[in-house]
Amino acid sequence: MSAAPKIPERAAIRTSRWALWLPLALFAGFIVLVLIGLLRPASHDVASQFVGKPLPEFSLRAAADNRPGLARANMIGGKPRLLNVFASWCAPCAAEAPQLAQLAAAGVEIDGVAIRDHKPELAAFLARYGNPYTRIGADDVSAVQMAIGSSGAPETFIIDAQGVIRYQHIGEIRTEHVPMLLARLQEAGK
Amino acid sequence: MQDCGSGQVIAEFGLAALWLAAALAVLQLIAGGVALSRRGDALGAVVRPVAIVQGVLALAAFAALVAVFISTDLSVKLVAANSHSAKPLLYKIAGAWGNHEGSMLLWVTIMGLAGGFVAAVERRLPERTMMATLAGQAFVSIGFYVFLLFASNPFTRLAEPAAEGQGLNPLLQDPGLAFHPPTLYVGYVGLSIAFSFAIGALITREVSPAFARAMRPWVLGAWIFLTLGITAGSYWAYYELGWGGWWFWDPVENASLMPWLAATALLHSCGVLAARNALRAWTLMLGVVAFSMSMIGTFLVRSGILTSVHAFAVDPRRGTFILVLLAIYIGGALMLFALRAGSISEGERFAVTSRESGLVFNNVMLSGTLGIVLIGTLYPLLAEAMGMKVSVGPPYFNPFTALFVVPMLLVLMVGPLLRWRLDNFGRVRSGLIIPALILVLSIGIAIVMAPGKMLSIIGLALAPALAFASLLPLRGRRLSRVKLPLWGMVLAHFGVAVSLFGMACDSAFTVEKLVAVRPGEAVRVGPWQVTMKSITPIAGPNWTALEGDLQASYNGTAPSLLRPQSRSFWTPPQQTNESALLTRWNGQLYTVLGDEAADGRWQLRLWWKPFVTMIWLGGVLIALGGLLAMLGHVASDVRRVIARSKIAFRRERQGR
Amino acid sequence: MKRLLLILALFVFAPPLLADDTMPPAAYAYRQLDDPRLEAKARGLMETIRCLTCQSQSIADSDASMAGDMRNQIRERILRGEDPEAIRRWLVERYGDYISYAPQVSPATWPLFAAPLLLLAIAALLLRRRFARSGQSGAVK
DSSP: OTTGGGSOHHHHTSOOHHHHHHHHHHHHHHHHHHHHHHHSOOOOOOOOTTTTSBOOOOEEOBSSTTSOOEEGGGGSSSSOEEEEEEOTTOHHHHHTHHHHHHHHHTTOOEEEEEESOOHHHHHHHHHHHOOOEEEEEEETTSHHHHHTTOOSSSEEEEEOTTSBEEEEEESOOOTTHHHHHHHHHHHHHO | OTTOSGGGGHHHHHHHHHHHHHHHHHHHHHHHHHHHSGGGHHHHHHHHHHHHHHHHHHHHHHHHHHHHHHTTOTTBHHHHHHOOTTSOHHHHHHHTTSSHHHHHHHHHHHHHHHHHHHHHHOOSSOHHHHHHHHHHHHHHHHHHHHIIIIIOOTTOBOSSOOSSOSOOOGGGOOHHHHHHHHHHHHHHHHHHHHHHHHHHHHHHTOOOHHHHHHHHHHHHHHHHHHHHHHHHHHHHHHHHHSSOOOOOOOHHHHHHHHHHHHHHHHHHHHHHHHHHSBOHHHHHHHHHHHHHHHHHHHHHHHHOSSOOSSOOOOOHHHHHHHHHHHHHHHHHHHHHHHHHGGGSOOBOOOOSSSHHHHHHHHHHHHHHHHHHHHHHHHHHHHHHHTTOOOOOOHHHHHHHHHHHHHHHHHHHHHGGGSOSSOOOHHHHHHHHHHHHHHHHHHHHHHHHHSTTOHHHHHHHHHHHHHHHHHHGGGTTSOGGGOOHHHHHHHHHHHHHHHHHHHHHHHHHHOEEEEEEEOTTOEEEETTEEEEEEEEEEEEOSSEEEEEEEEEEEETTSOOEEEOOEEEEEETTEEEEEEOEEEEETTEEEEEEEEEEOTTSOEEEEEEEEETTTHHHHHHHHHHHHHHHHHHHHHHHHHHHHHHHHHHHHHHHHHHO | OHHHHHHHHHHHHOOOOOOOOOOOOOTTTSOOOSSHHHHHHHHHHHTTBBOSSSSSOBGGGOOOHHHHHHHHHHHHHHHTTOOHHHHHHHHHHHHOGGGBSSOOSSTTTHHHHHHHHHHHHHHHHHHHHHHHHHHHHHHHO
C-alpha cells in the first residue's frame, strides 16, 4: 500500500502486492480454525445458562400417585438437593436409575420432573427401576424444563438451600459421576 | 463359498484398476512437469494418452464398485455395511455412491474422466499451458487417490462374508437421493478443470482471450450441473421435509451454494477475458477459488465439524487427511497465485459505462455474497473455538446477502445492454424507461399486497422489471440471427427473475393452515376448500401407513384428490410424513397428514403457496441458458478450428 | 439436503434408537392462534428458534416433541400479549445465543456484523480504483 503513490499510471491498474497474498492469508486462517475444530471436537450439549440463577417460580401437579407434586417452594430451605429431569419413555433415564438410588441412599434428596409422561407408564417405570424421588412433578408441556434451560432428558440440576441452581449435569449419571455429584452437593451446602 | 468364480474377483479388479490409475496420475504429473522444460518435449507426447487411460481406469474401478453392489457381494465390507440383497436394483446401484468411500471414488472418477476428456479434445491452448494443466489435474487427483487407497478403500474384503447387508433403510430409497448427489458431484469436480487451467496459466504466464475461450465451456458445463443439483436438492428438501421450506441456509446447502456463486462469477469474468482481454489475474483467481470452494464444502460436510447436533461420526484421521490435502492444493494454488499474479497485468482498460464495468460489478457483488455465506457458515465454528455457541440462520443470511444481490440485480438490468469498452448511457436510456416504470409500479403493488415484509417487497418489485429487462438485449435484432450464447444469456437472466419471483411470492403470500379435523370436515386455505374424506390404513413393503383422502377444490371448481400419508417403518422404527402436492399454474397446494388427536380428529398441515414452483422453474431456465451458451461457444470454436485447418490445408497445397 | 445428511447419518452410523413419548402434542403445538396477526408474529419467531433435539432445524419445521412444546409456549405467550423479541430474550437467557438463529450484536457476534461492512468497503474500494482510473483512460482514448 505504501508503494502505491510511486507507481505510475500504467501500473496503477495492477492489484497491489498485499492484495495478492490476501486469499492465501484468509485460507491459512480457515485451516487453523478447522484444525482447532478437528482437534477439539465441540460437545453437542446445550448447557443451561441458568446455572447460578435462582429457580424460577413453578408449580407442577403430582405425576405419580404415591408422591406429591413439585413447586419452587418445596425446593427451598434445608440442604442442597437434586432436581432430576426424566421420563419413562427415555432409555438413558432407566440406565441412570441405580446411580440415583445410590445417591438417595447417601441421603440426597431428589426431586423429579417427569417430562410428557402418562401416569400408568410412569408408575410402571418407577416400579421397575425404583423410585428415589421425594416429589415428582408432571411437566406435560416441558414448561419447567424450558424455564431452567434444560434441553433434554435426563438432566440433573443441583439446587442449593436458597433455591439457586448451582450445577447442571447433562445426560445420564454414570457410576463415576456419583462421587463428583456428592462433592458438588457438599460444596453447594457451604 | 462355492461360487468363488469370476464374479468374486471384481473387487480385486476394481482395486487393481484404482492402483493403476493412481500410478498413471503420478506418471502424468511427472511427464507433464518435464514437458514444461525445454528438453522434455519428447515426454510431452505421453501426457495426453496417459490422462485418457487414467480416466478410463478410474471409470473401470467405479464400474467394479457398482458391479459388486449390484451382485450384493457381501464379502466386501462396504457392500455389507451399505446394501441389502432385498433392495430394488436402482437403490443397489445408488448405494455404491451413497456412502463415504463410494462417493470419494465417484469424485476421483469424475476427476479422471474430466481430465481425460480435456486431454482428448482440447487443442486450443498453447501446448505448454496444456501440459501444465494436465500435470495440475494429475497432482490434485493423486491426493484423492492416496486418500482412497490408504484411508478409505472401498474394496476392502471382510474376513468372513456377512450373512446379510445392513443397508435396508427404506428412507434412503428415494429417487431424489439416488441422483441428486452425483449431479452435484459432477458440478463440484467439473470445476477442477477450471482450477487446473488456472494453475497451468499461472505456471506458464499465458493468459489470453484464447485461454478464456478454452476454459469457458468447461466452466459452463460444471456450472450447469451445479445449478441443476442445487435446484433439485432444494425441491427435494421441500417435498420431503414436510414443512414447505425450500432453503434453510443449512451448512450442507451452503456448501453447495458457495462453489456455485464462485463459478457464476468465474463464468462472467471469463466472458470479459475472452472478449476484451481484461480481468486476467482476477479470472485466474476465481478459477482457483471455485474448485477450492467445492473441496472446502465437501470437506465441511464430510468431516461433520459444522453440523452441530448429531454430525457424521467421522473418523478424525480421515478429517485430518482431507484437511492436509486441502492445505496442499488450495494453499499451493493460492501461493502460486500470489507469486505469479503480480506479473500478469490486468489487461485492457474500459470506461465506467461499459459492458466490462457491469460484469466487474457482477463479480464484486457475487464475491461479496460468497463472503457472507462463507462467514455465516463458518462463524459458529469460530465462536466455538472461542468457547461460545452461536447459531447463524435466515435472519442473518437473508438481509446480508440481499445487500449484495439486490444492487447486482439492478445493474443486471442495464449491463447486458452496454457495449464493450466504452458506451454512452444515453444510448440505452430509452430502452430502460419501461423496466423502470415496471419497477416503480411493482414496488407500489408489492407494498400494498405484502405490507411490512421488506425483502418480499424488494423481490416482488425487482422480478417483473428484471424479467422484462432481461429480454431487452434481443430488441432490434432479427431473432433468427441471434446467436446461441446470447439466447443463453437472455434465458438465464430471465430464469433469475422467474426464480426471484417464486421466492418472493412464497415468502409474501403463503397461507398456512394447521388444523385437526374429523373425516367429512372441510377447511379453507387460501382459495382452496379442502375436505378430509376418510383415513385408510395401507401397507407397503416394509411400512404401514395411514392415508388421508383429501378433496381439494380451487374456488369451487371440480375437486382433485390428494393422498398424504403418515408412514410407520419398523426397520428401523421410524415415522415419516409423505406430503401430497397439487400443482396449478399459479402455485402449489401442499398437504401433510399428521397424528391422530385424542378425540378422533386428525392433524392436517395445509399450505397454499402461490407461484412457489417458479423457484425451481427459474433454476431449470438458468441451467438451460447455460446449456445454450455452452453449445453456442463450442459450435463456434469447432467452426473456427475447421476454418483454420482448411486454411492451413490450402496453404500447404499451394505453398509446396 | 439437510434431510439427506440426517438420513445418511442415521443410516451409515446407526445411532441408538430414539424413543419418543406417547403424550399428545400440547394445545398450540399444531394449532394456530385465531388472530392471524398474532399467529404471524409467533410464526416469525418460531422460524428463528433452533430446535434443540433435532438436526439444525427451526422449531417451526420440526416434529420433535420438545419443539412442539416450545411452539406451544411461544403461541401462549404471544396470545398473552408478549413481544416476540422479549420471548427470544427469555429463551436466550436460558439456552444462550445458540437457540436463536437471529444473532444479536454482542461481544460474541460483532465480527459477524462487521464482516459485511468490511466486504462492502472492500467492494467499494475495488470498484472505485478500477473505475476511477479506467474512466480517465477511457475518456482520454
